[in-house]
Amino acid sequence: MQIKDKKVLIIGGGSKIASAIAKRLLEQGATIILQYRNHKPIINKVKLLQVDLQEEKDCENLISSYLKLESSGPDIFINCIGDFSYKHFKDLTFQEFKQIIDSNLYIAFNLCKLILPLMKEKKEARILHFGYSGANILEAKPSILPYHISKIGVSLLTKTIAQTYAPNILANCLCLGIAENNDFDFSNKIPLARPVKLEEIAEAVEFLIKSDYITATDFYLDGGFRPTYS
Numbered sequence: 028m029q030i031k032d033k034k035v036l037i038i039g040g041g042s043k044i045a046s047a048i049a050k051r052l053l054e055q056g057a058t059i060i061l062q063y064r065n066h067k068p069i070i071n072k073v074k075l076l077q078v079d080l081q082e083e084k085d086c087e088n089l090i091s092s093y094l095k096l097e098s099s100g101p102d103i104f105i106n107c108i109g110d111f112s113y114k115h116f117k118d119l120t121f122q123e124f125k126q127i128i129d130s131n132l133y134i135a136f137n138l139c140k141l142i143l144p145l146m147k148e149k150k151e152a153r154i155l156h157f158g159y160s161g162a163n164i165l166e167a168k169p170s171i172l173p174y175h176i177s178k179i180g181v182s183l184l185t186k187t188i189a190q191t192y193a194p195n196i197l198a199n200c201l202c203l204g205i206a207e208n209n210d211f212d213f214s215n216k217i218p219l220a221r222p223v224k225l226e227e228i229a230e231a232v233e234f235l236i237k238s239d240y241i242t243a244t245d246f247y248l249d250g251g252f253r254p255t256y257s
């Protein structure tokens with residue numbers, strides 16, 4: 028799929044990862060619509076929508092605001108939202124558990140349900156979610172339980188969309204290990220001994236969007252982190 032002249036809706040636009048992706052796709056000639064909540068992205072030539080997406084109604088508001096800007100649905104939807112928490116299961120409250128699932132999984136579900144009807148008539152379209160490569164080992168990690176659960180959910184949601192909407196909508200999950208915007212330094216746990224650069228994430232996003240044959244995939248961009256994750 029060519030990126031030039033495609034409409035791209037990116038949510039979680041306040042994140043550095045989203046900015047790097049937006050810049051790369053702008054260079055390819057795409058129209059970019061960025062949703063953000065608190066952190067306003069500083070990028071020229073993008074259209075901005077400020078919306079909190081916590082509730083189902085908020086997601087509906089985003090889509091109606093998007094449709095006031097654009098005459099048709101996005102060709103490409105990229106979800107960069109996904110809060111993280113590090114707290115042991117023994118101390119975790121239901122509200123804290125729910126907040127992580129809401130941020131990573133429910134927003135993804137709600138927005139896909141709203142966007143897919145706008146996308147399904149297109150000859151070609153793409154959906155991209157972010158996963159966490161460590162979650163895919165399917166082992167108990169008491170300090171990051173809700174994050175793991177939500178990222179496994181995102182992966183299954185993505186594969187379900189890919190299966191349901193093939194062949195015109197291709198959906199993939201880009202599973203990171205540790206990115207350079209991460210506050211934790213896990214370099215000693217990564218075989219390639221460094222976090223992934225933002226430009227490398229944007230490069231992988233471009234690769235996945237351009238591919239006409241990759242779908243329903245957990246695509247690992249983790250420097251070898253997952254097999255050694257323990």
Ligand SMILES: NC(=O)c1ccc[n+]([C@@H]2O[C@H](COP(=O)([O-])OP(=O)(O)OC[C@H]3O[C@@H](n4cnc5c(N)ncnc54)[C@H](OP(=O)(O)O)[C@@H]3O)[C@@H](O)[C@H]2O)c1
Nearest residue numbers: 039041042044064065066080081108109157203205206209
């Ligand atoms: N960074 C890593 O090392 C890493 C590793 C593995 C996976 N990932 C995944 O990659 C994706 C991007 O990560 P990141 O590090 O760029 O994340 P980030 O810096 O924490 O940004 C996430 C964005 O999500 C937005 N957000 C959260 N809840 C929201 C809500 N209810 N409504 C609207 N916006 C909301 C925040 O908006 P505001 O700031 O405007 O409030 C924030 O800009 C996430 O899915 C993350 O889980 C990241």
